[in-house]
Amino acid sequence: MAEIVAIDGPAGSGKSSVSKEVARRLGFGYLDTGAAYRALSWAVAEGHVAKPEAADETFDGFDYEISLNPDDFWVKSYGVDITNAIRLPKIAESVSAVAGVPAVRRFMKKLTRDLVSQSELGGVVVEGRDITTVVAPDAPVRLLLTASEEVRLERRAKELSPEDLATLRQQVLERDKSDSKVVDFMKPADGVDLVDTTNLDFEQSVQAVLSIIREQL
Numbered sequence: 001m002a003e004i005v006a007i008d009g010p011a012g013s014g015k016s017s018v019s020k021e022v023a024r025r026l027g028f029g030y031l032d033t034g035a036a037y038r039a040l041s042w043a044v045a046e047g048h049v050a051k052p053e054a055a056d057e058t059f060d061g062f063d064y065e066i067s068l069n070p071d072d073f074w075v076k077s078y079g080v081d082i083t084n085a086i087r088l089p090k091i092a093e094s095v096s097a098v099a100g101v102p103a104v105r106r107f108m109k110k111l112t113r114d115l116v117s118q119s120e121l122g123g124v125v126v127e128g129r130d131i132t133t134v135v136a137p138d139a140p141v142r143l144l145l146t147a148s149e150e151v152r153l154e155r156r157a158k159e160l161s162p163e164d165l166a167t168l169r170q171q172v173l174e175r176d177k178s179d180s181k182v183v184d185f186m187k188p189a190d191g192v193d194l195v196d197t198t199n200l201d202f203e204q205s206v207q208a209v210l211s212i213i214r215e216q217l
């Protein structure tokens with residue numbers, strides 16, 4: 001199985017862009033685990049999958065494919081390229097509820113581990129909310145990327161320029177609040193290294209993560 005570099009953190013911590021760049025520089029794969037939660041929300045909205053509720057749900061029929069190539073990222077489900085569709089606000093609004101269902105989380109843990117083991121890559125940077133604690137607590141490198149609330153909101157505002165900042169603030173903070181009821185991604189678990197990117201630019205954040213990986217791998 002590929003070596004896992006596990007990276008958790010909240011929205012706007014720089015987690016996705018930093019993880020992708022780190023994967024590129026190491027020649028590793030990159031796995032965005034939030035994409036699967038978003039894709040499942042999309043599949044529920046499109047009527048491909050019943051709304052997850054039952055504790056014994058298995059999601060056997062969930063049709064999901066994701067690229068682990070940091071230079072060619074795509075997500076497909078039921079023959080549809082949903083790379084962009086899963087970033088729409090309506091998915092962001094419904095995804096926390098789906099991610100809060102315990103059966104969904106069990107399914108996602110297995111899906112993530114299967115995607116890594118089937119990849120035939122030497123290493124994969126896996127980013128999410130519960131990778132360091134639940135999905136890969138045994139990973140040789142485990143990091144939590146954080147940044148102050150102000151900086152996280154500013155970064156998100158730059159990504160989604162036309163958004164009204166007040167709505168954005170409400171959406172991001174509410175999603176973090178609801179997601180953190182399920183898993184704690186604000187404080188590092190035992191043995192997890194903390195990288196605070198509040199005062200770091202992109203390149204400095206990448207270097208901080210790379211130096212921890214080089215120390216530990």
Ligand code: DC
Binds near residue numbers: 033037095175
């Ligand atoms: O990272 P993201 O915004 O694409 O994640 C989408 C949602 O999925 C987010 O609301 C929290 C959830 N998620 C999770 O619960 N565990 C993960 N490992 C990844 C994402």
